Amino acid sequence: MIAYPLTYKQFYEGLKKGKLLGLKCRICEALTVPPKMCCAKCTSTDLELVELSGRGEIKTFTVIRVAPEEFTAPYVVVMVELDEGPWVLGNLEGVDPDQASMKLIGEKVTIGHKVILPVKYNPGEGVVMIFSLT
Ligand SMILES: [Zn+2]
Structure with a gap:
């Protein structure tokens, strides 16, 4: 079982509150928006939740x-x-x-x-x- 650092539901709930949420890779620092299971750049799953400016x-x-x-x-x-x-x-x-x-x-x-x-x-x-x- 893989723990999603940011689910689509959380992403949408964020949008409803006026927040654009994304994932920042702890390995290569690339940002992934909308959320995916892994880093869009290096495919690492070591990701942290970040709030973007929108x-x-x-x-x-x-x-x-x-x-x-x-x-x-x-x-x-x-x-x-x-x-x-x-x-x-x-x-x-x-x-x-x-x-x-x-x-x-x-x-x-x-x-x-x-x-x-x-x-x-x-x-x-x-x-x-x-x-x-x-
Ligand atoms: Zn990465």
Whole structure:
């Protein structure tokens, strides 16, 4: 039995409280977000829980025009490089998808969250990472 240093449930509970939690490797010091069983860089399982700033910069984005259930298209998905280094994926709020342009790249964002209700393929409540321009 492997003890998870940070479960998805804890990660989502953190997001709901406005905290972005991640894992820091005690071997190579790399940060892993969202949580995994081992370090994303060196696969060590010697990890400790850390709280990140939740701030970052948009590196790339895409506009989703055909959405899965419970999502309303169109919406913008961004790949964000957090101030601490890791890259994470989330939805971008506050920007009209039809106005999304290359100008978004390099924009500073902060993280938030959105709770999604149980759906057919995902019986539990879900939490999605949301970014807003700062
Ligand atoms: Zn590592």
